[in-house]
Structure formats: structure tokens, C-alpha cells
Amino acid sequence: MVNDTSYSGSGLVLGIESSCDETAAAVVERGIRQLSNVVASQIAIHSPYGGVVPELASREHLRAIVPVVDAAVREAGITLSGLDAIAVTEGPGLAGALLVGIGYAKALAYALGKPLIAVNHLEGHIHAVLMESAQQFGNPSLPATGPLLALVVSGGHTHLYLAQQRDGMWHYRNVGHTVDDAAGEAFDKVAKLLGLGYPGGPWIDQLAPHGNPLAVPFTFAQIKPKAHRPGQHTHQPRFLFSFSGIKTAVLRYVETHDMASSIATRRQQLTPQNLIPDMKPSDALAFCDQQTLDLLASFQRAVVDDLKRKTFAAAEHYGAHGLLISGGVAANRELRARFTETAAKRGLPIAFPALSLATDNAAMIAAAAWSRLASRDFAPASLSARASLALGAEPALP
Ligand code: KG4
Ligand code: ZN
Numbered sequence: 001m002v003n004d005t006s007y008s009g010s011g012l013v014l015g016i017e018s019s020c021d022e023t024a025a026a027v028v029e030r031g032i033r034q035l036s037n038v039v040a041s042q043i044a045i046h047s048p049y050g051g052v053v054p055e056l057a058s059r060e061h062l063r064a065i066v067p068v069v070d071a072a073v074r075e076a077g078i079t080l081s082g083l084d085a086i087a088v089t090e091g092p093g094l095a096g097a098l099l100v101g102i103g104y105a106k107a108l109a110y111a112l113g114k115p116l117i118a119v120n121h122l123e124g125h126i127h128a129v130l131m132e133s134a135q136q137f138g139n140p141s142l143p144a145t146g147p148l149l150a151l152v153v154s155g156g157h158t159h160l161y162l163a164q165q166r167d168g169m170w171h172y173r174n175v176g177h178t179v180d181d182a183a184g185e186a187f188d189k190v191a192k193l194l195g196l197g198y199p200g201g202p203w204i205d206q207l208a209p210h211g212n213p214l215a216v217p218f219t220f221a222q223i224k225p226k227a228h229r230p231g232q233h234t235h236q237p238r239f240l241f242s243f244s245g246i247k248t249a250v251l252r253y254v255e256t257h258d259m260a261s262s263i264a265t266r267r268q269q270l271t272p273q274n275l276i277p278d279m280k281p282s283d284a285l286a287f288c289d290q291q292t293l294d295l296l297a298s299f300q301r302a303v304v305d306d307l308k309r310k311t312f313a314a315a316e317h318y319g320a321h322g323l324l325i326s327g328g329v330a331a332n333r334e335l336r337a338r339f340t341e342t343a344a345k346r347g348l349p350i351a352f353p354a355l356s357l358a359t360d361n362a363a364m365i366a367a368a369a370w371s372r373l374a375s376r377d378f379a380p381a382s383l384s385a386r387a388s389l390a391l392g393a394e395p396a397l398p
Helices: 043-049 054-076 095-112 121-135 183-193 200-210 244-256 260-269 281-287 290-318 333-346 363-374
Strands: 012-017 022-029 033-041 085-091 116-120 148-153 158-166 169-178 239-241 322-326
Touching (some): 012 095, 054 095, 085 121, 085 363, 121 158, 121 322, 158 290, 183 244, 200 281, 244 260, 290 333, 322 333
Parallel strands (some): 012 085, 169 239
Antiparallel strands (some): 022 033, 148 158
16 A cells, blocks of 8 residues: 655656657656646647648757756756656557657656666656646545546547556556547647648637538448457446547548649648748638638537537446546547536546647656655566557447
């Protein structure tokens, strides 16, 4: 059993995150108090390709890791010797990118004689919200008891977890996932298809309120969980998402509604060379006709509705005492508004991360490491990248 109140060290953890296209480092005290949170984004590097190029990501992590860690320690107002542990993302993510963070964290831990803690990136996203909820001492936004339902919705994941704290440790059970694209991937691909910038989520988020969300009726097929396997006795539903169909439906709409030339013009206007300096997604309104805005609004409404329907159905099925929504897509304003509205109607506490903690960062990695530090659950010196690392036990298939 973990007794984190009796932990006698400083509780200062340096988190390092390099699983995708952000090199990040942060110092967090006892899983709650953020002393620094530094993120070097590679968006400008990958933007011309409309997606993350793994080789470029590894190279940029190599360039950024030393200055980013230095900045995180400096901004925290501490020295490396004041740390109690180094935590690093073990997976899932791009193997080459993960290895940069892991290699650096291992070297630092060894040189300082401090323990190394391995963190699952998905658990990190969940802790981005738990950390903030816990910061509201005396009045946390999420209940401490009972299972919480966590939706982790990002460029690489659309997963539902039941999260429960027992004996000071968090336990997770995977109760839903996407069978193909992640929701953020759908935002990125639709934005690219319509000639908008990368990553697509923030662009669509800014433009969608200017369109009619009911203009294009998109539907989602109901996905049945795989048949019950012999030898499995429990019948539990899985909540399955699929976002590749809506991407194809948007493509078909574009082809049948004569949108090619307006897309080509916009793509030309918004190429990195032609971009207005410091252009923000909200500035793209001038480059979009009403048909495009209606399509974006309808796409976003359909994705948010599907996420909402299945998340609330899962919460009800598993008797969740609260909801937490995390990952890059949790930054979406329509998603936040509609989830908040439904949660209020059902009397369910709900929490989202601050925008700076929704997308990839290292504060969430340092926060997730706290219970492992308190229970002395350290990583071996042989720690390596696990590109497909899963979180939580899968429930038995129905
Ligand atoms: O969590 P994250 O930074 O990285 C992954 O672990 O994938 O999430 C990035 C994803 C991208 O697909 C991006 O388009 C999406 O989050 N995203 C958004 C918004 N901000 C970022 N999607 C919708 N609305 C947003 N405001
Ligand atoms: Zn992420």
C-alpha cells in the first residue's frame, strides 16, 4: 500500500516526454504542484507534410531535449540535485522519438544517482486532469472515490478507461477504443483535405462556429464488438469508435460538390511560404466559403456527437462517478461545451485539462509518476521504448 503522505523526500519529479512531435520537460511536486512546464513543438517542421514525419521527429527531439530539460529545471527554480526522480514516457508513440527521451532520462538518472520512473503516455493524459482536479484542495472537481470514466482523445488515440484509485495507486480498465482512425487523426485528415493547416483540430475548432452544423448529415455506423470467444465467460460491452468512414464521407462530399478549385486556391494561399506571418487558425476565415464552413461545422458536430453518445453510454453502463476528458481533441470548444451541458443534465462531475495540458506535455508525465515514486516502483536500467504499449486490462470480449 502506498502512503504518499509519509513520503519524506522533496517529491520533485522531472518529467520528460518525446513520444510524438513535442519535446517536453516539466517539474511537478508530489504529483500536484506544477513548478515548470516547457514544450518545444515541432508543428512548423511537420506542417509542410500535413502529418508527423517520424525521422524528422527523432532528429528534432535530439536537437531540443537538452535545452528543453535545462529550461524546465531553471524555470522551476531548482537544481538537478533537488530532484527525487526522473520520469519518462515509455510508450505508446513513435519508437525513434520515444528513444530520445528515454536515452536522455536514463543518462540523467544514472549521472545524478536518482531513480528512473517509466510512464505510459495515456496514463499521463489522464493525470493531466487528475493533477488539476487535485489542485483544488478541499473542493476537487472530480470525486476521489468510485470509478471515473476517462476519454483520452488525441491524434493517436480514442480510448475509454475506467480509472479507480485503490491503496494510493491508480488502476485502469480499457472499456472502449477506436477500431481505425483516432478522432484527432480525422480532424487532421479532413483539414488537410480541405486545404487547411496542420494540425487540423485547432483550425476546424476556430472555423466550425461560422458554419451550419446541420448542413451535411453525417452518420456513424454502429460497430458491434467481436463475437464471444470460447472460454470467456463474462459478457461486457465494449464501446467502439470508428472515424475513417466520416473522412471518406467528407472526401465524397468534396468530389460531388465541385469544391476542388476552392480547395486548391486555399491550399495555395495557406502554404507555409505564403502564410501571413504568425497567422492563426482563426485568420483562415477569410479563405473559406460558406460551403466549406458548413462542411466543417457538420463534420465537427458529427464527431463530437459520436464521442459524447458513446462516452455517456459507457459512463452509465459502468456506473462512473465522474468523467474526465483528455488529449489534444479535449481542447475543442464545441466538445467541451456539449460534454459539459450533458454532464450537468445528468448530474455527473466532469473535468477537462487546461488548454496547455490537453495536448502533449511533460507535466502530465511527472504527475503520473508520483504514486510510483511514493511506492518506489522504479524502472530498470534496461528500460526501452514500447511503441504499442497499452494501458489497463481489456475487459473480456462479449
Ligand atoms: O494529445 P496530442 O497533442 O498528441 C497525441 O498524443 O496525439 O493531440 C494532438 C491532436 C491532433 O490530432 C490535433 O488536431 C488535435 O489533437 N487537436 C484538436 C484541437 N487541438 C488539438 N482537435 C480538435 N479541436 C482542437 N481545438
Ligand atoms: Zn498525447
